[in-house]
Amino acid sequence: MATSFLRIKPIVEERQKPSHLKRVMGPWQLMALGIGVTVGAGLFSLTGVAAGQHAGPAVVISFLIAAIACGFAGLCYAELAGMLPVAGSAYSYAYSSMGEIVAWIIGWDLILEYTVAAATVASSWSGYFFSLLRGWGITLDPRLLAPPMTPVTLADGTVVHAWFNAPSVFIIWIVTALLMRSTGESSKINAAIVAIKLLIVAVVIAVCIPHVNMANFHPFMPKNTGEFGHFGFSGVMQAASMIFFAYVGFDTVSTAAQDSHSPQRDLPFSLVGSLLICAVIYVVFSSVLVGVVNYHDLANDPNPVATVMDSIHMPTLSALIKLGIALGYMSVIYGMLLGQSRVAMAMSHDGLIPSIFAKLHPTRKTPWSSHILTAIMSSFLAACFPISMLGAMTSIGTLLAFVIVCVGVMVLRWRAPDAPRRFRVPGKGIIIPALGAISCTIVMLSMDIVTWLRLIIWLIIGAVIYFGYSRRHSKLHQNM
Numbered sequence: 001m002a003t004s005f006l007r008i009k010p011i012v013e014e015r016q017k018p019s020h021l022k023r024v025m026g027p028w029q030l031m032a033l034g035i036g037v038t039v040g041a042g043l044f045s046l047t048g049v050a051a052g053q054h055a056g057p058a059v060v061i062s063f064l065i066a067a068i069a070c071g072f073a074g075l076c077y078a079e080l081a082g083m084l085p086v087a088g089s090a091y092s093y094a095y096s097s098m099g100e101i102v103a104w105i106i107g108w109d110l111i112l113e114y115t116v117a118a119a120t121v122a123s124s125w126s127g128y129f130f131s132l133l134r135g136w137g138i139t140l141d142p143r144l145l146a147p148p149m150t151p152v153t154l155a156d157g158t159v160v161h162a163w164f165n166a167p168s169v170f171i172i173w174i175v176t177a178l179l180m181r182s183t184g185e186s187s188k189i190n191a192a193i194v195a196i197k198l199l200i201v202a203v204v205i206a207v208c209i210p211h212v213n214m215a216n217f218h219p220f221m222p223k224n225t226g227e228f229g230h231f232g233f234s235g236v237m238q239a240a241s242m243i244f245f246a247y248v249g250f251d252t253v254s255t256a257a258q259d260s261h262s263p264q265r266d267l268p269f270s271l272v273g274s275l276l277i278c279a280v281i282y283v284v285f286s287s288v289l290v291g292v293v294n295y296h297d298l299a300n301d302p303n304p305v306a307t308v309m310d311s312i313h314m315p316t317l318s319a320l321i322k323l324g325i326a327l328g329y330m331s332v333i334y335g336m337l338l339g340q341s342r343v344a345m346a347m348s349h350d351g352l353i354p355s356i357f358a359k360l361h362p363t364r365k366t367p368w369s370s371h372i373l374t375a376i377m378s379s380f381l382a383a384c385f386p387i388s389m390l391g392a393m394t395s396i397g398t399l400l401a402f403v404i405v406c407v408g409v410m411v412l413r414w415r416a417p418d419a420p421r422r423f424r425v426p427g428k429g430i431i432i433p434a435l436g437a438i439s440c441t442i443v444m445l446s447m448d449i450v451t452w453l454r455l456i457i458w459l460i461i462g463a464v465i466y467f468g469y470s471r472r473h474s475k476l477h478q479n480m
Helices: 002-006 011-015 027-038 046-083 090-095 100-135 166-181 183-211 232-247 263-292 304-311 315-349 368-384 387-415 431-445 449-473
Strands: 151-153 159-161
Touching: 027 183, 027 263, 027 315, 046 232, 046 263, 046 304, 046 387, 046 431, 090 100, 090 315, 090 387, 100 166, 100 304, 100 315, 100 368, 100 387, 100 449, 166 315, 166 368, 183 263, 183 304, 183 315, 232 263, 232 387, 232 431, 263 304, 304 315, 315 368, 387 431, 387 449
Parallel strands: none
Antiparallel strands: 151 159
16 A cells, blocks of 8 residues: 555656647747746735734845745756646646655645646735725725735725625636637737736836835845844745745646647746846846835735835826736736646546546537646636635645655656656756755745645545545556
8 A cells, every 4th residue: 555655657658648729829828827926916916014014114025035936946846847848737746756645635735836826816816906996086995906805995984894805706717717728829819918917017117217216125124023033044934935926927838748749948048038037127126116115115015016006196196007917817816827737737647636637628629627626726816815814725735836846856867867858957956956855944934824725634534535435546557
């Protein structure tokens, strides 16, 4: 029984596995996918909270710390993606390096990461959408804009409890419909949206730089209040763990291996390229935000870009920026939902979850049933839970995936040293993966105990499913 946990999928078979999806993505579309998913809620929403509650202006350092940890992991993803160009991302890599039980853990973790991440972004999109409509003189019932039991104020000043976050559900189903239509068509639309979003980022930076007040950078790292995570270096680390969510997107590129024309060539290039571009954007953009508006005023602000644009008194441009951000969020949700469906499809092909997750539409060749099930789960989370909780769960899930990927590189360098690798991590394949695993673990340890408990509960649920269903239905088990 113990050996069944260590069943490993042969690397050669994985490399030769045919794609059931249409290969419609080139290197630039893959990079657009990575940038489109990465530049989103982490930058446009969590930056203000991370600065105002934890790091102050030193949130810039938090972005750099997260980028360095991601950089180590990104190089490891690039090696494994070029070596095993199959859908499933870290799940598939773990299955060919550390065995079935580790693959199940990371696959179950990725389901949490992508599903919750889509809900987080949809929840943030709802705030920008409401701000945009309000600027046009359109008012929505506040009870439809927040999770249940959240106190909201009606037009007459009455404080009541919210019902659910309706706009977040709406946007998830719009993007799901786009994904179900065609991966080729949707990837082109996504690339166009990413271009618009990058233009918005450039405009915000250019317009706001003249309004930066250097006094807002003092003190750069506020003194700790006596509580861990509230300013000081511990606050910088706490902010890094929170905004790690901002870098969740680049690994989505690796889930699209079977959608790619030439995955062994294109995946490493697109992974590293999208991460480098996003790291530069984050550092510059966060510096501008905390330079224009004092970090104290951003502490409870889920829409800091809207606040910054309103503060410089350019109403027309502000409305266009909010529209661009609301539109840009669609590319983030697109990548999350696409990544989730590909991981679920890979696990379903391996027999670890029911076959319905791998069912393709007869003409469009998209995993329509997986898209629908994912949309249901993400809609529920976005409608009913606060963005702070969803963001923390996404971050810890992402970090766990990164740790396993880094370890996977070291294991495969030992188990399959001569296997073809399109890209190799610089050095002996030990130092950078080890630094990646250690740095990601340190960031994980900076997270609060409640987030850890939620992750543990999720993994316990996964263990019940694995021992009750997956271990017996595994294709490797059936072929033994």
